Amino acid sequence: MDLTLSDEQRLLRESVDRFVTETFTAEHRKRSANEPLGFSPAIWKQFAGLGWLALPIGEAHGGLGGGAIEIGILMEAFGRGLVTEPYLSTVVIGAALVGACGTGAQKQAILPDVAEGALTLAFAHSERAARFDLGHVETTATRSADGWRLNGNKTAVLDGAAAKQIIVSARIVNANGASGKLCLFLVPADAPGLRVRDYARLGGGRGCNLDLNDVALPADALLGDGSDALPAIEAVVDRAMAALGAEAVGIMQTLLDTTLEYTRIRKQFGRPLSANQVIRHRLADMAMQVDEGRSMALRAALMADAEPVARSRAASGAKAKIGKCARFVAEQSVQLHGAMGVTEELDIGSYFKRLLAFETLFGGSAHHYRRHAALSGRLQA
Amino acid sequence: MDLTFNAQERAFEQEVRDFLAANLTPELKRATALTPSVFSDPDIGMAWQRALHRKGWGAPGWPVDHGGPDWTPAQRWIFEAECARAGVPNVNVMGVKMVGPVIIGFGSPEQKNFYLPRILSGEDYWCQGYSEPGSGSDLSSLKTRAVRDGDDYIINGTKIWTTHAHHANRMFALVRTNESERQQDGISFILIDMKTPGITTRPILTIGGDHEVNQVFFDDVRVPVANRVGEEGKGWTYGKYLLEFERGSGIASAKLRDALKTIADLAGSDVTGRAIDDPDIALRMSEVEVDIDALEMTELRVLSALQTGQNPGAVSSLIKLRVSEIRQAVTRLGVDVIGNDGLAVEPARPFYRLNHEPAVSEELLPVVPEYLNGRAYTIFGGSSEIQRDIIAKMVLGL
Numbered sequence: 161m162d163l164t165l166s167d168e169q170r171l172l173r174e175s176v177d178r179f180v181t182e183t184f185t186a187e188h189r190k191r192s193a194n195e196p197l198g199f200s201p202a203i204w205k206q207f208a209g210l211g212w213l214a215l216p217i218g219e220a221h222g223g224l225g226g227g228a229i230e231i232g233i234l235m236e237a238f239g240r241g242l243v244t245e246p247y248l249s250t251v252v253i254g255a256a257l258v259g260a261c262g263t264g265a266q267k268q269a270i271l272p273d274v275a276e277g278a279l280t281l282a283f284a285h286s287e288r289a290a291r292f293d294l295g296h297v298e299t300t301a302t303r304s305a306d307g308w309r310l311n312g313n314k315t316a317v318l319d320g321a322a323a324k325q326i327i328v329s330a331r332i333v334n335a336n337g338a339s340g341k342l343c344l345f346l347v348p349a350d351a352p353g354l355r356v357r358d359y360a361r362l363g364g365g366r367g368c369n370l371d372l373n374d375v376a377l378p379a380d381a382l383l384g385d386g387s388d389a390l391p392a393i394e395a396v397v398d399r400a401m402a403a404l405g406a407e408a409v410g411i412m413q414t415l416l417d418t419t420l421e422y423t424r425i426r427k428q429f430g431r432p433l434s435a436n437q438v439i440r441h442r443l444a445d446m447a448m449q450v451d452e453g454r455s456m457a458l459r460a461a462l463m464a465d466a467e468p469v470a471r472s473r474a475a476s477g478a479k480a481k482i483g484k485c486a487r488f489v490a491e492q493s494v495q496l497h498g499a500m501g502v503t504e505e506l507d508i509g510s511y512f513k514r515l516l517a518f519e520t521l522f523g524g525s526a527h528h529y530r531r532h533a534a535l536s537g538r539l540q541a
Numbered sequence: 542m543d544l545t546f547n548a549q550e551r552a553f554e555q556e557v558r559d560f561l562a563a564n565l566t567p568e569l570k571r572a573t574a575l576t577p578s579v580f581s582d583p584d585i586g587m588a589w590q591r592a593l594h595r596k597g598w599g600a601p602g603w604p605v606d607h608g609g610p611d612w613t614p615a616q617r618w619i620f621e622a623e624c625a626r627a628g629v630p631n632v633n634v635m636g637v638k639m640v641g642p643v644i645i646g647f648g649s650p651e652q653k654n655f656y657l658p659r660i661l662s663g664e665d666y667w668c669q670g671y672s673e674p675g676s677g678s679d680l681s682s683l684k685t686r687a688v689r690d691g692d693d694y695i696i697n698g699t700k701i702w703t704t705h706a707h708h709a710n711r712m713f714a715l716v717r718t719n720e721s722e723r724q725q726d727g728i729s730f731i732l733i734d735m736k737t738p739g740i741t742t743r744p745i746l747t748i749g750g751d752h753e754v755n756q757v758f759f760d761d762v763r764v765p766v767a768n769r770v771g772e773e774g775k776g777w778t779y780g781k782y783l784l785e786f787e788r789g790s791g792i793a794s795a796k797l798r799d800a801l802k803t804i805a806d807l808a809g810s811d812v813t814g815r816a817i818d819d820p821d822i823a824l825r826m827s828e829v830e831v832d833i834d835a836l837e838m839t840e841l842r843v844l845s846a847l848q849t850g851q852n853p854g855a856v857s858s859l860i861k862l863r864v865s866e867i868r869q870a871v872t873r874l875g876v877d878v879i880g881n882d883g884l885a886v887e888p889a890r891p892f893y894r895l896n897h898e899p900a901v902s903e904e905l906l907p908v909v910p911e912y913l914n915g916r917a918y919t920i921f922g923g924s925s926e927i928q929r930d931i932i933a934k935m936v937l938g939l
Contacts, residue, residue: 161546161615163845169542203733208645229542293562420937441926447936448859455838456831477831529827538823 163458165233172230175210175236184241186507189364192244197322198366199245207245208277217255221271227401228464232406232457239410242514244365245282246319247359252403253396254281257327260392261344270346272326278537282323284314284347284370285393287470292523294397295390297342299372301330301382310345310353310375310384316521320368321358324349327383328372329393342390344383351375365512394468398475401522402460408489408518409457412450412486415493415511419443439496445491449485456481473535480528490515543843550615557623564592565627571628575892575903577910578753579917581630582891583666583708585664589630590637592664599661600637608661608806616846618792618840625795633705635667636660640713643730643783647771656732665874670700670757671780672713678927680715681725681777685759687716689766694718694731696739696762702921706742710735715776727800730776732768732802739763747917749910752889784923792844793864794837799870801829804875804908812902816878825874830865834861858935862928865918872912883909 165173183203184459190198207213215230231252237248255274258267258281273279290296299312310330320326326347332340347354353375361367383389420443423434433439456478463474473497490512494501519525533539550584557739572585580586593599603609603619609648612620641660649724659665676683685698686772708711717726731926733740739762742755804825808817818823843853874885885900892899892906899906919925933939 161544161550161618161841161843162848163542163544163843164849164851165542321870325836404816420939424939434933439932440939443937443939444929444932448862448930451839452832452835452863453860455835455842458842459834459838462542474834476658477827477834480828481831481835529824529831532831533820533823533827536827538817538826539820 166330169230169233173233173237175182176212176234179206179210180237180241180243184243189242189510190509191523193360193364198319198361198364199322200324204245204280204451206438207247208275208379209325211415212247213251213277214275215307216251217271217275218345219286221259221267221541222275223271228402228461230401231403232461235403236410236457237404239407239412239514240414242364242510243412246282246322247318248400248407249282249402250274250280251321253283253400254323254325254327255391256399257283257344257382257389260396261389263380263384266346266380266383267423268272269297274308277358280319280323282317282320282326283369284305284317284320284326284328286314286316288315294393295342297329297331299328299330300333300339300541301343302333303335304376305509307376307378307380308345310370310372310377311348314372318361318368318521319366321349321366326354327371329368329389332386341386341388342393342394343386344389345377345381347372347375347377347381347465361492362508363517376540391468395471398460398471401479401531402457402464404518405407405457405460408482408486408515409453410491411515411518412453415448415489415508415515416443416450418511419446419493419496426498433496434508442496443490446489449488453482469535473532476502476528476535477524477529480525480532481526483528485520486515487525546834550619553616554619554623557620560596560598561623561627561629564596565589567631569630570628572627572891573895575907576631576894577749577907578747578751578914579631579707580633583633583705584675585630586609586632587663587666590632593632594661594663599663600641602638603645603657606608607657614844615651618844621792625799629801633666634664635704635709635713636663638931639669639783640667640732640934643713643770643779646782647775647779648731649767652732652770666705666709667709668703668706668709668735668757670712670716671702672699672702673699674756676905678924680780681728683715683717685714685716686865687729687731687764689718689720690763692766693763694769696731696733696759696764696790699756699758700719701754702745703755703757704753706735707744707752712757713770714793718773719775721774726776727774728776728780729773729798730770730779731764732770733762733764737764745928747914749912749914749916750886751890751910753914763822766808784919791858792840793868794833794840797833797864798830798837799868800868800871800887801826801833801874804871804878807875807904807908808878812905812933813878813880813882822878824872827883829867829870829874832863836863836867839863858928858931861922862932865925868918869912871914872908872915875908876912879905 186345212234214223215226219225255271257268276287328345328347331342333341353373355371356368358366358368423439424432426433460474460478463471493508494512500506535541573581598610598655600609600611644656663863673683686754687694687696712735714733715728715729716731717727720728721727739760744752745754747754807813808822822868843856846853882905887899887906889895
């Protein structure tokens with residue numbers, strides 16, 4: 161039992177903290193809001209140079225073989241800087257799906273490029289009718305003479321417009337027309353029939369909806385050997401939720417620090433806001449929820465390689481709990497900043513919106529308490 | 542980073558399990574499960590303390606010289622977790638965890654030699670004389686006076702919320718020996734024999750119907766000056782030390798998990814008509830379990846810091862607040878789980894020694910009293926409002 165950081169982990173934290181503080185300033189955020197891709201390709205190259213893109217990729221494919229704890233260290237710092245580079249889409253989700261499902265050739269073709277910063281990925285999975293049910297996919301993949309044809313619509317594809325390859329989930333249509341296994345396909349960004357409806361994402365970065373209209377793919381676009389991909393999707397999304405949880409902790413900590421500072425400086429009725437007990441107690445509650453969030457994100461990361469039920473319970477528990485804490489901390493930060501908190505003139509609004517996006521991604525607290533209860537055998541799934 | 546214990550720690554875990562299997566009798570377990578107050582009655586609690594003492598585990602937090610087992614923080618964690626899972630009696634903490642460390646830290650050699658072995662063996666049973674009717678959260682405003690008369694103090698005043706004063710043969714108390722400008726000055730820490738003439742005890746029933754706390758009156762009570770711990774007027778420092786000691790040794794998540802399991806078992810059984818089939822109950826159970834997960838992780842972070850010689854820092858002061866709130870959430874869930882059977886009031890005590898057939902299945906009896914008595918969790922030991930004041934000041938630096 162040891163929850164202290166190793167020397168390598170401490171160095172990683174110091175380096176990412178420094179980089180984020182120096183690079184991701186409020187000025188930078190204003191500039192990057194106008195970046196067509198939603199992030200700076202030059203900074204992405206720096207991420208590669210620092211080894212962060214290679215971090216969780218296996219050593220056989222040019223990676224460093226790091227784990228969920230290291231990802232959490234990066235993501236917490238990314239949260240503090242409201243980083244919009246597609247780390248989650250490309251490294252935490254995309255590379256992990258390729259690593260979990262891909263054939264040897266696919267891994268060799270993709271993972272070293274990701275590690276070097278030459279390739280960004282996106283994961284197109286969510287569909288409107290699915291809500292947050294990972295197993296609900298209506299997009300179809302039909303076998304053709306020389307490969308596959310994909311049809312369907314995807315929502316909330318993070319960083320889709322920037323990705324050179326999009327990993328799309330679809331259900332195989334069997335020869336008899338019945339729907340079969342859930343599989344993943346590598347879809348090039350310029351595939352005919354693929355329409356990317358790009359948008360500015362709440363809280364920073366870009367997202368998109370995808371329309372797949374008879375998108376023709378070669379046979380080897382199928383990721384892996386055609387076995388059902390749901391277990392891998394669940395494992396990767398659980399990891400993504402742990403990573404997002406760490407990012408949310410970074411955001412919450414920044415909101416708390418900023419709000420603390422503001423209540424010390426802002427004077428009303430001849431004394432600082434922070435002299436009022438009602439304000440002090442609110443801040444104490446915020447601090448407590450940031451700390452609970454920190455514990456849950458760490459727990460989800462430590463359980464990322466546990467057996468599936470334990471892993472998913474930890475991930476859903478973290479998503480649900482951190483979501484609840486995030487809502488409280490975000491709303492109270494705005495409240496304690498008074499009218500200024502509701503303007504675009506302060507930075508806290510950006511942090512607030514990023515937390516709102518965090519809450520929604522992969523399902524909110526209500527969804528994850530339900531998933532936790534179902535996994536615990538208390539509730540019908 | 543990892544959450545697993547090493548081979549030595551696993552071996553220790555097995556030793557604890559073996560000890561529990563051999564010593565925790567069904568009678569002790571049943572009595573504990575059917576006790577809706579904070580502490581077990583002395584016959585149950587002290588039976589367990591004696592079993593622990595025989596094994597050399599009577600005072601896990603004490604230094605080896607005074608009979609402590611010299612455990613690492615991880616061993617303490619394992620011990621507490623296994624004990625909670627097994628459902629051991631809730632031994633009144635006033636001796637081993639409260640007055641013991643103060644005597645060890647500040648007592649005279651005579652006091653150490655006399656009192657410490659009697660605490661370990663369970664021969665002495667202690668209560669705490671801190672709160673007064675006029676001094677709750679503002680403890681240092683206390684007014685019970687000790688006036689020097691030769692080799693004695695003469696004590697007059699009253700203490701309240703005195704847990705198990707009606708069972709205890711000794712009390713440690715904060716009394717005012719001097720009027721000074723700062724109300725924290727002039728307080729002394731004194732050990733009182735409860736059989737001393739002039740002491741009377743009035744029972745106070747808590748809203749669950751249990752007699753656990755009392756008011757204690759002192760009318761010209763003579764206590765030898767030799768019973769004062771440390772210097773005159775330094776009692777507040779010692780009292781605060783005690784509170785810090787108590788805070789650092791808290792491992793509460795395992796007990797909360799056990800309490801939730803009790804409620805979950807009831808919810809899954811026909812005794813409650815399978816309350817768990819109500820999705821609202823199922824979801825709230827997950828919500829509370831996740832809160833316990835977060836608390837456990839926070840406790841583990843503190844433990845890990847202690848183990849590597851680091852100061853856990855401010856985190857530990859957040860724990861009391863969450864423990865008390867989660868405890869209340871568990872007891873509240875219990876009330877909702879048993880539904881209509883919560884309407885049946887059983888006034889007799891203890892539940893594990895009733896002379897009649899209760900109106901409802903016996904495992905349901907403590908549920909409502911636990912909820913009712915449990916409202917005190919956010920009040921005693923520094924109310925939640927005081928805790929938030931402390932967090933604002935000590936954690937946030939406001």
